[in-house]
Amino acid sequence: DTAVSQTPKYLVTQMGNDKSIKCEQNLGHDTMYWYKQDSKKFLKIMFSYNNKELIINETVPNRFSPKSPDKAHLNLHINSLELGDSAVYFCASSLGQGAGGYTFGSGTRLTVV
């Protein structure tokens, strides 16, 4: 019954590898997001999708490629992982402009070694 679920919760991988994080929401929301929270705890937007269409790409390196097969899913694929990619990645969703607030997933802690 989890509203926004993302997997995996933890991901440890070596530099240079390619990995994916999956996100699904069952709230009927039409907008989904990826946020990155670094070691200083800043939450920074990476991508925003509305009804499967990319709305915001916040100057994220093109090693990061989001994919939204339908409005309930937004996956994040990362190529050639670097040490600086280590962070917690949060998926979120909202209805329309999000005035009712975002619902966040529980986060994926990515550690690149």
Place this chain on the structure above:
Amino acid sequence: GQNIDQPTEMTATEGAIVQINCTYQTSGFNGLFWYQQHAGEAPTFLSYNVLDGLEEKGRFSSFLSRSKGYSYLLLKELQMKDSASYLCASPFSGGYNKLIFGAGTRLAVHP
């Protein structure tokens, strides 16, 4: 600009009242959010203010002054479980929602 400033850390005593301030410099203001984030967990939505004034929700209240670019979150009757980070956030004005978050205020509640 879209700077959002809030204190880094605060401490308070169980049962007390604490006010966490947030100032923002966002053109085309579109409302101000507060989120709570416990360590190792997802942020959870607390409040959204778009008009001036105080909005109360149980022990938590949020205030907004658009002319001053200022908001605060007021927590009453503090409980130990209120120890968390409190994030102030504002949407980007250019179109679809793009929440810009402050760095968060880490609140420690002591007995």
